[in-house]
Amino acid sequence: MRRFKLLFLDRASPVSLQAQLTSQIKELIRAGQLAAGERLPSSRDLAADLRISRNTVVYTYERLISEGYLDSSLRSRIYVADTAPELQRAAHERGRHRQTVRVPATVPIAGGSTAPMPFRPCQPDVQLFPLAMWNRLRSRALRSTNRSLLHYNSAAVLGLRELRENLAAYLRESRGVRCEWWQVAITSGSQQALYLLSRLLLKQGDRVYMEDPGYQGATKAWQVAGADIQYLPVDHEGVTIPPLAEEPGKLMYATPSRQFPTGVSLSLSRRLALVNGAADSGTWIVEDDYDSEFRYEAAPLPSLQSLDVSGRVIYIGTFSKLLFPALRLGYAVLPVPLVEEFQALKSTVEDHGPMIDQATLAAFLDTGAFYSHIRRCRRAYAERQRAFLDEIQHGGLPLDFRYTDGGMNLTGFLPAEFHDVEASARLRRAGLDVPALSSYSGRAGDPQTSLRDDESRTDHGLVFGFTAFTPERIRLGVEMILRTGLA
Template identity: 40%
Template sequence: MSAPTAILGAVHLDPRSEIPLYRQLYENVRVAILDGRLLAGLRMPPSRTLAKELAIGRNTVVSAYEQLIAEGYLESRVGSGTRVAAIPPDTLIETGPSEERNVAPDPRRRLSARGEAMLTVKRASPSFVKGHVLPFQHGMPSLELFPHQVWARLLARRARQPQSRLFDYQLGTGFPALREAIAEYLGAARGVICGPDNVIVTAGAQASLDLATRLVVDPGDVVWHEEPGYMGARGAFLAASARILPVPVDKEGLNPDAAPGGEKPPRLIYCTPSHQYPLGVTMSLTRRLALLQYANETGAWILEDDYDSEFRYAGRPLSSLQGLDRAGGVIYMGTMAKTLFPAIRIGYLVVPDNLIEAFQRAIRVTGQNPPAIVQAALADFMLEGHFSAHIRRMRSLYAERRILLLQELEKQLGGRIKPSAPDGGMQLPAFLPEGVSDDDVVAAADRHKVLASPVSHFYLTQRKRHALYLGFAGVPEQMIAPGVERLGLALAECGV
């Protein structure tokens, strides 16, 4: 059999497939080599010849050949053309395209106990469906009103500096100008006491949680977790093999006096005092001081998650726990995902002086740094005043959307659900009547193209309250009333 005949007999291309033709050709030849239909040493047709025989572009054949050569299936030598590589016989196995493999799992290869535990953390609903935002996804800022042109200009300007440190490995805990900008902003806006050295720039809130937990929590240590509380934090604590102890939240925030008895003191206390996630309450000053005193008495660390404190619509924000702390026991964390856009993947930690060196070393080991060029552009964005201007615009916009959502819920749904109206944030809980499952309502809402999250999933114990977590910040005004109308249809399906 001639080489062209052998190749053509092994190739079956489908121009209607979503898989690119070069990838189809690559896969066909690879499989034919592995199952022995194309033998070692067989000379492959020139790319131009094969392209003509298959009625495809020559570049398609060249791309497939290049990939096969790179992976060792073909060999190319000057003067002798391209040939099938001499693959050892034990690799000639019966195989199909990689997309169709169905390999039986080997029981010896399994997840770790920590990996299995992480799988128990429920995922939040997606924020986009086929590229379109839907009401009422929580945690989403207004992406359509972000100053994209300004951001693109700043990013492009930094990209035109190829000789700068932005293209090497030396940033460590963050781009110096960004750390300075964050320290200055937090001092003015949140009363955080820190300098640039205390700021550790990370690849988002989840990276901050993971890094902080790795450094202060050992397997088996008790971690206090708000009940209900943020599922992402729960995942980080499970990954550290911590013993998670749910502590109830009341109208003043996390209540240390309500912690379950008979347990050893916590190594870490995780809380969201500015805007509790998901109930939305603000921790009172009395409770803040009591929590700091308890942590100092027991030697516990406090991890303060200040995820969306920029958006407060009534009164002045209370000072951060970190700003009230005088014993160096608070690790403060924030994120740019809520203030700017989620894909920026930049968060930050503010750590006490005695932890700076440990965090500096650990972040180099874990590699949880965001891209340097993005950090530099963000520093410019903050230092040139765009950040504070954007926050002011969004605070006003989100306040209007919050009022509109509350009005439409009252107007269209009346007393069928009871929304809470927290003083800040980007979302609110709406409580369901007794006996109604928020899982059922969320499933019905999904059928009506409304995204809501079940508050019951934020609980670790069976003492659950059933409510819908409704975001408003990223929902354009014209979508709020129709969204509430569709939510009403979903409630009706569930007998509400």
């Protein structure tokens, strides 16, 4: 029993007495304090000695026997199994090996909240979200559906019907989208819609037209399919129109309501050229309408899809900006010939999205809480945009804000003598998150693929998000920019 005096059980520990005893006996074996063939005390004696219940010792012995550390085959005595020291050494080696394995550099290891720093683009203010109302609607949805939301629901691969109906009505009314409810597919953020469209429509080498600068989430989706991406410059009328008659693309991605990240709206003549060119050449247009509700002085512009009579425009949107990004709910409005194939493909990724959140969102739309929330955000964001522009103007910074009619971001174009990547790095060191406009360019490192006139400097500036920050934080943020300088 002498060696068992080494055992110490901590009754205040959250680790159970049985787990403590198990690991300590293993440790005695590993340290050579208990040799193969050596006898252990009876469960009654050890329990009395440690002043614990006999069952704790019995269960510990049973577990160690099942794991191969102890043996009980000899006249009902318990002793250390012949194989135990090797087992323990192997476990020890595994542990050592685990400690030396390094986490790959791109795998994030930090957890917890990621509240944005000023002036990170595209961030809604989650403080404005009516969480209590959301939780009430969520509880009501769970109560009224009598737990049916908790089952698998393969019929809802493209989303809960109530949500698709309410969303279709909203899109028809507010965005002029032409659709029936069954053309609306609910996805895990608009990113999943982009990924599924890439898988559905593209094969290796297919030509895809992208705005430049443009949304990297879309570029990533086309890259997985091995698409041949052609970049289109953006000017004061929005994205330039590709030569679809001579060089038809399989697909073109565009943000016509508010080009991301410059903020310019696509002119009507280009909208018409785009839908006509797509119809004639058979190119699919993916219209990403990510934040068009936030137009501060006028009603939102109608969608490009509303002009499309030939069914070539796939309209996608997200609740990440209107509600909150962690909800991970977005959608695609699919032209009729794509609905079945999209559904089949989506079923290989997930049976269906989160049903409780979808039911809550359906009620949020139905009760009108959604509309009140948008109005509240629009008012707050308009005020923040004004505060930001006023502060910048007073500070006399060399930034030219050309497109200020709405959105969640403002792009300040820089004069040629400034370098936007360096300015962005400077601000980052001061704790500000302001990406360089040129970091959104697909030309970075691959100038061959661009159609851009290289003389143009419209891709050179800084992108400021203002929506997630109170006017006071905006004031302090601009003060910090002035103190830090841009060069």
